[in-house]
Amino acid sequence: MTGRLAIVGLGPGAAELITPLASETLAAATDLVGYAPYLARVPDRPGQLRHASDNREELARAKQALDLAAAGKSVAVVSSGDPGVFAMASAVFEAIETGTQAWNDIEVIVVPGVSAMLAAAARIGAPLGHDFCVISLSDNLKPWDLVLKRLEAAVAGDFIIVLYNPASKARPWQLGDAFRLIARHRASSTPVIFARAVSRPDERIDITTLAGADAAQADMRTLIIIGSSATKLVSGGKGRRFVYTPRHAELVES
Amino acid sequence: MTGRLAIVGLGPGAAELITPLASETLAAATDLVGYAPYLARVPDRPGQLRHASDNREELARAKQALDLAAAGKSVAVVSSGDPGVFAMASAVFEAIETGTQAWNDIEVIVVPGVSAMLAAAARIGAPLGHDFCVISLSDNLKPWDLVLKRLEAAVAGDFIIVLYNPASKARPWQLGDAFRLIARHRASSTPVIFARAVSRPDERIDITTLAGADAAQADMRTLIIIGSSATKLVSGGKGRRFVYTPRHAELVES
Numbered sequence: 001m002t003g004r005l006a007i008v009g010l011g012p013g014a015a016e017l018i019t020p021l022a023s024e025t026l027a028a029a030t031d032l033v034g035y036a037p038y039l040a041r042v043p044d045r046p047g048q049l050r051h052a053s054d055n056r057e058e059l060a061r062a063k064q065a066l067d068l069a070a071a072g073k074s075v076a077v078v079s080s081g082d083p084g085v086f087a088m089a090s091a092v093f094e095a096i097e098t099g100t101q102a103w104n105d106i107e108v109i110v111v112p113g114v115s116a117m118l119a120a121a122a123r124i125g126a127p128l129g130h131d132f133c134v135i136s137l138s139d140n141l142k143p144w145d146l147v148l149k150r151l152e153a154a155v156a157g158d159f160i161i162v163l164y165n166p167a168s169k170a171r172p173w174q175l176g177d178a179f180r181l182i183a184r185h186r187a188s189s190t191p192v193i194f195a196r197a198v199s200r201p202d203e204r205i206d207i208t209t210l211a212g213a214d215a216a217q218a219d220m221r222t223l224i225i226i227g228s229s230a231t232k233l234v235s236g237g238k239g240r241r242f243v244y245t246p247r248h249a250e251l252v253e254s
Numbered sequence: 255m256t257g258r259l260a261i262v263g264l265g266p267g268a269a270e271l272i273t274p275l276a277s278e279t280l281a282a283a284t285d286l287v288g289y290a291p292y293l294a295r296v297p298d299r300p301g302q303l304r305h306a307s308d309n310r311e312e313l314a315r316a317k318q319a320l321d322l323a324a325a326g327k328s329v330a331v332v333s334s335g336d337p338g339v340f341a342m343a344s345a346v347f348e349a350i351e352t353g354t355q356a357w358n359d360i361e362v363i364v365v366p367g368v369s370a371m372l373a374a375a376a377r378i379g380a381p382l383g384h385d386f387c388v389i390s391l392s393d394n395l396k397p398w399d400l401v402l403k404r405l406e407a408a409v410a411g412d413f414i415i416v417l418y419n420p421a422s423k424a425r426p427w428q429l430g431d432a433f434r435l436i437a438r439h440r441a442s443s444t445p446v447i448f449a450r451a452v453s454r455p456d457e458r459i460d461i462t463t464l465a466g467a468d469a470a471q472a473d474m475r476t477l478i479i480i481g482s483s484a485t486k487l488v489s490g491g492k493g494r495r496f497v498y499t500p501r502h503a504e505l506v507e508s
Contacts, residue, residue, distance in 0.1 A: 017273050017366070058501065233353050
């Protein structure tokens, strides 16, 4: 009677960035589980059940999906971007590890997707063209001191820095603190990208610098990319601007 | 007469992980440019020209593609995985910045893809479920001291570590050095994943630990993921093993 569970990455938003494997997996499911705005991206299919939930209920959502699979359903849990990067996959495996024996027998697959950082980078050039770090700025699930420690390490290593979850209504001050920490070590001309709702109809991408970056412009749908010492902001013809990090790098004291 | 240039991510290998946008862009091109094994993944189309090159000729390949586009062609430069992560996008923008004025007028788009690290992570659970660093271990384009500095920083920040380009015939010793550096700070039980040719017919994925990791098992088609202090290797029923990093994290002295 045991069913199966797929954790599916929908990509950043546009239908043309959903992989065929993700589309086929979604079409084959009896039950879809996920945060309501992500479920809304999946085309309706007759007979398919939808279980929408709030964004903060990741572990409860994982358990609900496992219960459905244990009852014989073919379940797809949807994530925006890639399900393995600050999304549902970790919650599902945590639920399996700590949950009932019945969940252990469920076939689980993860269907990767184009993550928000890759889609954002593609829209403005090649900022992730060299070594980079990916940090969630939220302290909902970790102490803020750990975020600071990781930002310090990322700066010490002269990494390009990608910030997920830079701000929310409950956490308006953290991105400004992060910018100030980084600005103590990096040039004020360092490129900074605000990428909001990439590939969605309301996409907005702003290219600025550490000196010009306004933390108040970020919200929970924004992703931030901060260049390394090597990252370049280039102005081309016809008002074109792009950001890229060269393939060559030198050792720079930070 | 100016054409256009698309830098296209083919994903890790399987056709079912190529996005519709990538497939459409490839189909619409008059000319395909890329490393021969990657071009071989793209279906033949009558009338479409192919320009295959060696893997080390990234900048020359970028310039060739820009010349074709400047002559009015619709060019697709192909990369495995995502073109922005240690692949062709950075080389193309470098060529534009440093090249002739004619190249500045070419319409350039980057089509993101499912990167090797996301596909590898999906095959074994959710190892990238928390903050992580991505480092190319090659010193072809940067000093080895910079690689060491970044590894030290990644360890200091207790990041999950993804290593691209861990080894080649000319660089057989670097991955062993990297493992030894990391093992000075992390538990010998830390999960380590060797993911080779993910989603290809010859895919091979080995889950081991820092104590058990054998650098000689890696080649230029292998990607390495090393857990943080929080990453767990879990043995489930039916011989199942998975690796995930919990969403919660604590501050750990490293």
